[in-house]
Amino acid sequence: MITSLLKSVLPPALKRPTKKLYLGFRALFYIGNSFFCPYCKKSYRKMLSGGFDLPVIKTMQIIGAGRRKNMVCPGCNSTDRDRLMYFFLEKNKLLKNNISLLHIAPEPSLGTFLKSNVNGLYISGAKYHEGVYYHDSMKIIDIEALTFESNSFDMVICNHVLEHVADDHQAMAEIYRVLKSGGAAILQVPWSPLLETTYEDPSIIDQIGREKHFGQFDHVRLYGMDYRKRLENVGFHVSTFSVQDLLETTIEKKNFALNPKEIIFVGRKQTTR
Numbered sequence: 238m239i240t241s242l243l244k245s246v247l248p249p250a251l252k253r254p255t256k257k258l259y260l261g262f263r264a265l266f267y268i269g270n271s272f273f274c275p276y277c278k279k280s281y282r283k284m285l286s287g288g289f290d291l292p293v294i295k296t297m298q299i300i301g302a303g304r305r306k307n308m309v310c311p312g313c314n315s316t317d318r319d320r321l322m323y324f325f326l327e328k329n330k331l332l333k334n335n336i337s338l339l340h341i342a343p344e345p346s347l348g349t350f351l352k353s354n355v356n357g358l359y360i361s362g363a364k365y366h367e368g369v370y371y372h373d374s375m376k377i378i379d380i381e382a383l384t385f386e387s388n389s390f391d392m393v394i395c396n397h398v399l400e401h402v403a404d405d406h407q408a409m410a411e412i413y414r415v416l417k418s419g420g421a422a423i424l425q426v427p428w429s430p431l432l433e434t435t436y437e438d439p440s441i442i443d444q445i446g447r448e449k450h451f452g453q454f455d456h457v458r459l460y461g462m463d464y465r466k467r468l469e470n471v472g473f474h475v476s477t478f479s480v481q482d483l484l485e486t487t488i489e490k491k492n493f494a495l496n497p498k499e500i501i502f503v504g505r506k507q508t509t510r
């Protein structure tokens with residue numbers, strides 16, 4: 238409440254230092270030993286609750302959505318999704334080599350981290366929306382019609398984007414096209430394990446209808462158990478990794494406050510022989 242009021246009245250030049258100061262004080266208040274944030278490199282007694290609840294999120298047991306405890310880092314605002322990506326990338330040493338990475342609709346914490354830690358080419362971009370601030374380093378891109386050459390990237394990260402896109406088949410095909418042979422894309426979406434088939438209805442265009450049916454005012458579908466198949470339909474070879482599996486096979490003792498229900502979807506473009 239107070240932060241949104243400040244946002245609306247502060248001149249742009251003061252927004253960044255004010256936010257930094259606010260996060261600094263908040264971090265001090267929550268400092269402790271229960272959870273560790275890999276982005277701001279601090280430990281906290283608790284993370285903040287976040288996300289929002291809608292009936293469909295509960296009734297459909299949607300994974301990757303809803304209100305969660307220990308979701309937001311008090312020191313840098315990273316979310317459990319962001320920390321999961323850090324955990325996955327680090328655990329699998331995916332940034333170790335010289336790579337080219339396309340990050341679509343970059344999450345702030347992860348984007349800042351990747352910008353300084355990708356040992357190669359890092360490009361981030363998002364679709365143009367009126368009134369949204371785009372950092373100078375970000376490109377305006379249309380996921381349904383990417384302007385990059387085919388076989389350009391070793392890795393694409395595109396999390397929680399496809400559920401917003403009208404023609405997700407086309408978007409998936411575009412990601413597949415710009416991946417190099419042997420490359421991989423991380424493609425997280427909210428999905429329901431209770432739905433055998435993805436639920437979409439293009440006649441539902443109002444925000445209330447979308448909240449009711451898909452779990453968010455700007456989602457155009459709710460993915461089901463066939464999400465993997467939809468990725469396979471454009472050529473991806475899909476592997477999934479549960480948070481539980483990742484935690485069981487790691488020697489990392491720090492608790493990153495991850496969402497234990499998340500499943501990571503990785504689509505690979507097979508090497509051509």
Ligand SMILES: [Zn+2]
Nearest residue numbers: 274277310313
């Ligand atoms: Zn943090």
